[in-house]
Amino acid sequence: MLIGYARTSTTEQEAGLEAQIRDLTAAGCERVFAERVSSVAPRTELDAALAFVREGDTLVVTKLDRLARTVAKAWEIVEHLEDKGTGLRILSLGGDTVDTRSATGKLILTIFAGFAQFEREMMLERQREGIAKAKVEGRYKGRKPTARAKADDARRLHAEGKTVTEIAKALGIGRASVYRALEGG
Known part of the structure; x- marks a missing residue:
């Protein structure tokens, strides 16, 4: 087979x-x-x-x-x-x-x-070089912190009785991000 x-x-x-x-x-x-x-x-x-x-x-x-x-x-x-x-x-x-x-x-x-x-390994090396160059030129801002932007929503859903897994799925973020949002708020 x-x-x-x-x-x-x-x-x-x-x-x-x-x-x-x-x-x-x-x-x-x-x-x-x-x-x-x-x-x-x-x-x-x-x-x-x-x-x-x-x-x-x-x-x-x-x-x-x-x-x-x-x-x-x-x-x-x-x-x-x-x-x-x-x-x-x-x-x-x-x-x-x-x-x-x-x-x-x-x-x-x-x-x-x-x-x-x-x-x-070559791709990762080129990526690191590109990021370093962009940082020097002030063009690199990093990845947008999407999970932090959804922290209020995570706390609201938790207050409504949703589980961490349900919150993560609903918001499209990881469970660890949900736990961080709940601890921070």
Whole structure:
């Protein structure tokens, strides 16, 4: 059975997530796990996909960076898959299954995981340089503190008897932001 996994980092990348799901379905995935979460945050759908795969199944991703951002994380996932007797297929590599049980497959995966990690680190470096330059020029203001702007609403909803989870969902902010708003007011 082919099991798909799709991920984007933010809710603004909806089209990217839809494209991944479309490509995974077209590749024959019978079940697709999808989520909108940073690669460094807990990924519940990835955990669910890894728990779901059975011996003989193949986990399919559109690109390696959707699965892992570092070589170490890629190998952690691959070792888990190997322990379960499953394979990994990366569609951007021509759709071929990367057989990590062979020396060639391990080399290919390591090289591509290294490129993904390098690309990510270079992007973050350019981002830091751009922010530093903008700060010097007085153009960088930082991210607008949306949660603080909603603190009064959070306190009002709490006074109405809403739970922290309900407040967070209603206002589109994190639970931790709700707790900070309640403590501050």
